[in-house]
Structures are given as C-alpha cells and as structure tokens.
Amino acid sequence: MPIASGALNPMTSSSADNKWTAASHALAYLARADAIPHRTEGEAALLDQVPRAAHRMLDLGTGDGRLLALLKIDRPAAEYVALDFSPTMLQAVGDRFGDDPGVTIVSHDLSLPLPSLGRFDVVVSSFAIHHLPHQRKRSLYSEIFAVLQPGGLFCNLEHVASPTERLHRQFLAAIGYSPEEDDPSNQLLDVECQLRWLREIGFEDVDCYWKWLEMALLAGIRPI
Numbered sequence: 001m002p003i004a005s006g007a008l009n010p011m012t013s014s015s016a017d018n019k020w021t022a023a024s025h026a027l028a029y030l031a032r033a034d035a036i037p038h039r040t041e042g043e044a045a046l047l048d049q050v051p052r053a054a055h056r057m058l059d060l061g062t063g064d065g066r067l068l069a070l071l072k073i074d075r076p077a078a079e080y081v082a083l084d085f086s087p088t089m090l091q092a093v094g095d096r097f098g099d100d101p102g103v104t105i106v107s108h109d110l111s112l113p114l115p116s117l118g119r120f121d122v123v124v125s126s127f128a129i130h131h132l133p134h135q136r137k138r139s140l141y142s143e144i145f146a147v148l149q150p151g152g153l154f155c156n157l158e159h160v161a162s163p164t165e166r167l168h169r170q171f172l173a174a175i176g177y178s179p180e181e182d183d184p185s186n187q188l189l190d191v192e193c194q195l196r197w198l199r200e201i202g203f204e205d206v207d208c209y210w211k212w213l214e215m216a217l218l219a220g221i222r223p224i
Contacts, residue, residue, distance in 0.1 A: 034100060036175050045210035046124065050071060051122070054075060056081075056122075058080075058120045060110060063085055063127075064096060077102070083105075110140060111198055121149055126158075129156060141198060145202055149224045153219065161189055162214055171213040173188045206220035
C-alpha cells in the first residue's frame with residue numbers, strides 16, 4: 001500500500017487545466033503509453049546510463065511503475081522508492097509492487113518540496129516533470145541534486161518543447177494525437193534551458209543523451 005507523504009493534489013495546483021487526478025485521464029494515458037513511437041528507445045538509453053550496482057533509486061512520477069519494473073530486471077536487489085500523486089497511478093503501481101519489500105510507494109505532489117526520503121544513488125523520472133511550472137522544475141532539480149549521493153546519477157526521460165509550433169504539431173501527429181487532444185497540463189520547456197539549469201546547479205557530465213522530436217533524455221551526475 002502507498003504511504004502518505006505529501007499532498008494528493010494536482011501537480012500544478014493553481015492550474016484548472018490539470019487533469020491527472022481524474023481516473024479517466026490517467027487510464028487513457030496508460031492505454032496509449034505503449035504505442036508512443038520510439039518510447040522504448042528512450043527507455044533503453046536511460047537504462048544504459050544507470051549502473052547495475054546502484055543500491056537505492058528514486059522514481060519521480062512513477063505512474064504505473066513501468067520504468068521501475070524495467071530497472072528491476074537487471075537490478076533486482078536494489079531498493080526503490082516510487083513517488084506519484086495520481087490516485088489511479090498509485091493504485092496501479094500498488095497492484096504491481098504492493099507485495100515487493102524492495103519497493104516503497106510514496107504519495108506526493110511534485111509541486112511541493114520533496115519529502116524526507118534519504119539519499120539515493122540514482123534518481124529517475126519519465127514524462128512527469130514537464131507538468132510543473134518552469135520555476136518549480138528548476139527548484140526540483142536542485143532538490144534532486146541534494147538527495148543524490150556523491151557520484152549519483154539523475155536521468156530525466158522527458159517531454160520537451162519544440163522550437164516552433166509547426167514542429168510541435170508534427171510531433172503530435174507522429175504520436176497519433178490531434179491538436180485538440182494536446183494535454184493542457186503540459187508546460188513544456190526546451191532542452192537547452194534545462195541542461196543549463198542542471199549545470200548551474202552543479203551537475204557534471206550534463207547532456208542530452210537521446211532525443212526524438214519532443215522526447216529527450218537529460219542526465220547529469222552529482223560530483224564526488
């Protein structure tokens with residue numbers, strides 16, 4: 001069962017457009033997630049960066065635990081913390097890992113400061129942080145830096161902004177969405193700005209390790 005830590009509120013609590021507390025919206029996303037083109041390529045690129053010897057990992061915006069399950073294949077002995085705010089997603093990840101003593105499920109709204117969860121060798125996130133206002137994105141990156149062990153890795157497989165509206169519409173068409181289906185909860189930001197923030201915070205080896213249109217893997221390491 002999830003443990004309470006933080007508030008079950010929309011990630012962008014001030015936005016009336018946020019739909020992620022609605023079961024119908026979360027379930028519709030899960031139904032289409034596996035069909036998103038090139039998603040598995042991005043996940044594979046992320047998995048390639050995560051050391052198999054990592055002992056403790058945090059998954060921010062875990063959803064139904066898809067990424068966590070992939071991480072566990074080659075790292076079954078690691079300790080995992082899965083964090084999300086959607087009741088539907090928390091139920092789904094609970095169904096998947098509720099009996100796994102190596103997984104702790106935390107209910108928390110990422111628009112609020114991270115709860116006290118200890119230190120981690122790896123922090124990952126998959127298509128979650130782009131729902132936050134830009135100022136909160138940056139402060140969350142600082143909080144992630146603070147909870148990483150020296151030498152710890154942050155990997156963010158993220159939905160990022162296109163440089164033009166035409167390219168954004170091309171991306172929507174490529175993933176089978178119409179402009180009318182575009183998620184109003186999205187607050188997309190370009191890759192360059194986010195990489196600059198990570199460097200300014202203190203991360204090393206910061207780069208975009210993979211990209212396809214509006215999907216990108218951003219990563220950096222806390223110095224030893």
